[in-house]
Amino acid sequence: MKHYFALGALAAALALPAGAQTLRWASAGDPQTMDPYSQNENLTNNINHQIYEFLVERDKKLGFIPGLATEWKQTSPLQWRFKLRPGVKFHDGKPFTADDVVFSVLRAREKTSQIAAYATALGEPKKVDDLTVEFNLSQFNPIFLDHLNTVFIMSKAWCEEHKATKPQDFGNKEEMFTARNANGTGPFMLVTREPDVKTVLKRNPNWWGKQEGNVQEVVYTPIKSDATRLAALLSGEIDFVLDPSPRDLEKLRNTPTVKVIDGPENRIVFVGMDQARDELLYSSVKGKNPFKDVRVRKAMYQAIDIETIKTKLMNGQAAPTGALVPTPIASFNDPEVEKRLPYDLEAAKKLMKDAGYADGFEVTMDCPNNRYINDERICQTLASMWARLNIKVRVNAMPKTTYFPKTEKLDTSLYLFGWGGSITDAETTFTPIYRNRGEKGVGEYNRGNYKDDELDALVAASSKEADPAKRKALIKQVFLRHNEQVHHIPLHRQFIPWATRAGVSVVHRPDNWLETQWVTIK
The missing domain is CATH 3.10.105.10 (Dipeptide-binding Protein; Domain 3)
Known part of the structure; x- marks a missing residue:
């Protein structure tokens, strides 16, 4: 189903109760699914990463930093060991443990996963104790940490409860609980998911990390038309556009109420x-x-x-x-x-x-x-x-x-x-x-x-x-x-030049990835 927004309809779609620090952003497409292994597509991964996390995360320059793992060591050419972050809870309140890591890697290797090649390259995951995981490889992997940074960690208990132990078969239009619902450990929680209409997130008050920005709520709206996205930004109805049209850049650069952030x-x-x-x-x-x-x-x-x-x-x-x-x-x-x-x-x-x-x-x-x-x-x-x-x-x-x-x-x-x-x-x-x-x-x-x-x-x-x-x-x-x-x-x-309202500060990464926890709205 296609949705074409007039500005009035867009305003209605974005209408929310009065509140500060709501980030309203848009691009031409929509995340395809909330199941984090079902479709390996950048916008889908980007939205899901506000909710789900990796053992090893990336900083603003794409370097590796601790995530759900606090430390790691390559104990031999064919073995890696990770210490997991204690006290972390999923959005439903269940504790995060090594069982969830092992489950997630095995789930990501299933036939319906589009990151199966990456998850397989991690070798066999093994629980040592509740906060320690080992990976035993059958062959040397020169980019093990890169592969690890593609597997979001899901809750084993939650997936089992909702009969979602395998990724959604998106290509065959399978309906699954994980397609419109999510339960991660990340800085934001899924509130509502309306495909091709609107996706709303709210800040996770129990997140283990420290948010750099001040965003409390995120509203993502797909707007296919370049002209409508541009008009919505210029009118102040949205705060951020991930993909302004190249032909609109000169106009945006000459608009005092808008900033263009450039980057390959x-x-x-x-x-x-x-x-x-x-x-x-x-x-x-x-x-x-x-x-x-x-x-x-x-x-x-x-x-x-x-x-x-x-x-x-x-x-x-x-x-x-x-x-x-x-x-x-x-x-x-x-x-x-x-x-x-x-x-x-x-x-x-x-x-x-x-x-x-x-x-x-x-x-x-x-x-x-x-x-x-x-x-x-x-x-x-x-x-x-x-x-x-x-x-x-x-x-x-x-x-x-x-x-x-x-x-x-x-x-x-x-x-x-x-x-x-x-x-x-x-x-x-x-x-x-x-x-x-x-x-x-x-x-x-x-x-x-x-x-x-x-x-x-x-x-x-x-x-x-x-x-x-x-x-x-x-x-x-x-x-x-x-x-x-x-x-x-x-x-x-x-x-990928990004465009924002003048009072919005974002961090442009070369993977075209918006981290809402780094966004500040004046």
């Missing part, structure tokens, strides 16, 4: 293609799949005028790259890896001719319209560029609540996707996206379902290599193999 995001936006089916779905091509041919994939890459997308569509708020990874830190800023294939329309046309598709073909491109900056417009722009190769692209744009389950089922031929977050290491891009699809989340986001055994073996080796120099060399081989085969077409790393 750790996120790569890219194109994926079905490389598995013998006959391409949603296409005019019968009995064949043009995307199986690397020449077609390369031609589509070289037909993209990325500088025009950067300057005209993104208003400069993007960094084009040839490396499919959220941040150049992950590629060690290697120019050979980061280099794009050149925009060359004549070379692209020759590749299409050599592949037997000089006359092109028709195909549908699935695209979200409320997830990434200018997502639908990017797809429309790509379609116009590919038309020069006689590829007629029908853009099928939809809300992310429809889009993600569709691609999750591999019900797509051509699609736009984004990937990012707080982790700067390549591993958490490689295992979900680059590898062959397998068990326990491996290759879960390889939605083109390509099989590249050489690439798969290189990623698997890099995932367990303990020697930093050898691992760096393996990571470069992974990038070069992937780029050579054009398994995806990288576009750009998007920038």
